[in-house]
Amino acid sequence: MAVEKKEAPLSGADVVVRTLEQQGVKWVFGVPGAKIDKVFNTLVDSQIQTVVCRHEQNAAFIAGGIGRMTGKAGVAIATSGPGVSNLTTGLATANTEGDPVVALGGAVPLADRLKKIHQSMDSVSLMRAVTKYSVEADSPESVGEVMANAFRSAESDRPGAAFVSLPMDIMISPAKCEVLTSPSHSGVGPAAEAAIQEAARLINQAKRPVILLGLLASKPENAEAVHELVASGKLPVVGTFQAAGAISAELFSNFGGRVGQINNQPADKILEAGDLVVTIGYDPVEYWPSLWNRGQRRILIHLDALPADIDNSYCPAVELIGDLAATIRQLTLLIKHMTPDAKMSALLAKIAQDREQLARESAELNGTPVHPLRLVSELQKILTPDTTLCLDMGSFHLWMARHLYSFRARQVLISNGQQTLGVALPWGIAATLVRPSEKVVSISGDGGFLFSGMELETAVRLKSNLVHMIWIDGTYNMVAIQEEQKYGRSSGTDFGPLDPVKYAEAFGARGLMIQSPDQVAPVLKEAFDIPGPVLIGVPVDYRDNHKLFETVNERNIH
Template sequence: MNGTIKNAQQIGAELVVSALEAQGVTHVFGVPGAKIDAVFNALVDSRIETVVCRHEQNAAFIAGGIGRMTGKAGVAIGTSGPGASNLVTGLATANSEGDPVVALGGAVATGEALKQIHQTMDAVSILKPVTKFSATVGAPEQVNEVMANAFRVAEASRPGAAYVNLPKDVMTHACAHTPLPFPAFAGLGLADSAAIKEAARLINAASTPVVLLGMLASKPTNSAALQAFIGKGNLAAVGTFQAAGAVGAMQFSNFGGRVGQLANQPADRLLESADLVITVGYDPVEYWPQLWNKDKDRKIVHIDVLPADLDNCYRPYAELTGDIAQTLQALTSLIDRARKSAISSSILELIQGERLLLAKQAAARNGTPVHPLRLVHELQQFVGDDITVCLDMGSFHLWIARHLYSFKPRQVLITNGQQTLGVALPWAIAASIVRPHEKVLSISGDGGFLYSAMELETAVRLKTNIVHMIWIDGSYDMVATQEKLKYGRSSGTDLGPVDYLKYAEAFGAKGLMINKPDEIASVMTKAFDTPGPVIVGVHVDYRDNHQLFEMLHEDSIH
């Protein structure tokens, strides 16, 4: 029977690794140390590849990227003390972004946990606020139980982060158990039938219904059901940054674009016009309700795996809680509205006209430094089905999130929950592992790049085919722009120069530079054709960044 005695000579660390294998884990990412070395030693004899990283935070970022693209928890591992505390930012990011991750941390022996000795730390308490699950394996008999529950919680409903604390004595004691399997039959079902019928009635009766797509709408199974839902009702839709790719090319004429962070996107006009909002897989952290629904007297239909967090600005009238794909399929069968609303049609036609005009204007921007719109216009030509795009946080992120389109779920990875600097390169490493036959483009500003640039060595060691683009302006520009709007000046935002070509070469990567707009296509083509990691630098003209912050709702600047 599963969970019973298998090998009396097995130790806790070996059972931890067996549990990872049972979960289908193929890679773990982390940094070794004395309190976790028994697990690292057991990994040598397993089918799992151990990827040594240069910082535990980046190991957690990579694991989060694995989780987002596969739906299965990625695994990060670190030692006790600072090894565990360095995981905090990566786990907080994954938890708020809905990315399943299980992190393993070493710890002093159980009998020493309350003593002030080397690397004593209450890591469970530190990590509890930024995870869905945080627990210590207190005895050998608990290893398989805690490991199974950590994975189950991390991957369940709205995914997130789990942390398992592994005391060094438990890892070296005999442990006579086997990994615990998940239930053979389990999962969410349809939402309440009465709620589905009421949602359909509201949608059929609405004058201008608009669908607001969130992170879980971009889960492939949910995205497939979404296409039929939007098509059957001829519904207008907008998406948060993290819902990128949820709407397919066939429904692009119904898509108003992305909303999030700054309430001045073209799609905000469409959302503003709605007399009924249907949210699908949406979490308020993606786009705060007070930015898009403050003082609005309109009904909301909430379709998600979890009930809504009730808010003064987010009070669903119909709540459809259950499996999103199944619920959408049931709801679609009850939709009876063949025509798009006149208001939605008018706004969508206007947005499409603006897209075409903007593309024409972007192609004509020939100055140096290079304007963001020209860069986005040129990069759009490379975003086919065979590429994954990983974005860091910064001014460049807003230009791309607003103007770059994709039609494949989880093709464009964007940070929005914690808006974390440094995620792009680690996510790109994850993409190169999950999608080894695809091209990977990661992009950061010069401010965010050095947060995780040490992992370029990891990328080179793994022989990953990554193109990492750095938009250079010598500052934390997004912060500076907001400071100037608030105070009339900036503070603490200027950076020193870095020779990115020499930096790349020092790590064994290729370095390329875009010096003028007409070089973008040729340099990027060369970068994608070059084996191994490539760093591409480009000096960017951010003089129009103030336009990103125009016509903002109150509280958008934060």
């Protein structure tokens, strides 16, 4: 008589990996180590691709890019001790930017948690400050629970980062639990009907209502609803940097531009003129209320997944809390078609006229090094619907955020929360995975590039069709300009040269240089025709960068 074989019980690592599969995860990004190697070993037999990175911080950046573009949590994985602590900046960035990420960290066995041994660390406490959810699987029964709740936390309401500590002994031992399946139907509905009606009443009686779009407004499903609201009410609209792409080309005449960091933009005049402001998917970290609403006595309507953080400069009269798209559509039904106010119409007309004039002048800037606006002009031409653009942080980021226009949600990835250096190349790698049929361009300064430049090897290994531009000036220019304005001189901002061509070749990639404005278009075209990652270096003329920080409204100076 044949003896029936019993299936081996699932290990803790099996439950972790099967949860990832159940959640639809396609890739995990990270660096291995002894305390997490059971999970890495189990991933080999799964449907998930393990992408080994050259630094854990960049693994978290790539996972954040996946999260922003898909709405589903990207996954980063690291070993115990410094492996986990290296994730911190990437998770803080994702959490501030509203990008869903689940990070898995190895840990010493439970019995050794309180001992001073190799790579022991209270990683849960460390991560609690920079995530929405930070827990440890502290028993064989808890693995399925903490994994399921990590994904729910990362992806729900305002998305962000979640961290799960996975002790080595829990991963290798039999799991006394199952993989938990997410609810088939979940999520909030539209905001309360009474709140929607009151918001509509206030908007309809306002003379100059203005919409301020934030990061969550740029989610594709929310952006579509925003288009309907703006078109129906003929409402003027401005957006933060992270809301890039939330307005369609058909509504460009209603768009006053982007606001962020410094109150000195044409769109700030639109905000200033409004007697009522409707914020949609806005988080104060995107553009501090004290920079655009200090001292104002006007009605604010807050439409978001979460209640507002009450501030001396941000105290909404009405909050519409719920699913953004559903709430916006119900609000749209109650908004009257407005006759544009003369003052607001004149401001929008002047902005459109100045925008066109600046575009003409930018296309004619022929000096060397290349002026940022000429680069913006050339990049605008290639920002077709089948292109994704990922931006790092620096002076160039302000030129792009203010003057480069996108009409597709989440087409342009911009950071303005933690303003983290080094995000562009990892986000670009993420874009080549999520959007393999698109052209992908990432841009950094020569300072920010070397924060994550080692991942060029990862891009080569993945055969990522990625073009990364490095704007070269030899300084941390954004810091230098502000120091000069404060102290009359800069300090700690200069560094040595970088040769993008040799750097690219050292990693098995291609490197190209742009030396003059007339080379920008042909070099970009050549780069797109080359398979795999390409680095492009371009010396940039930053002599006008001081203008980025000028004419600040005095009431906003702290």
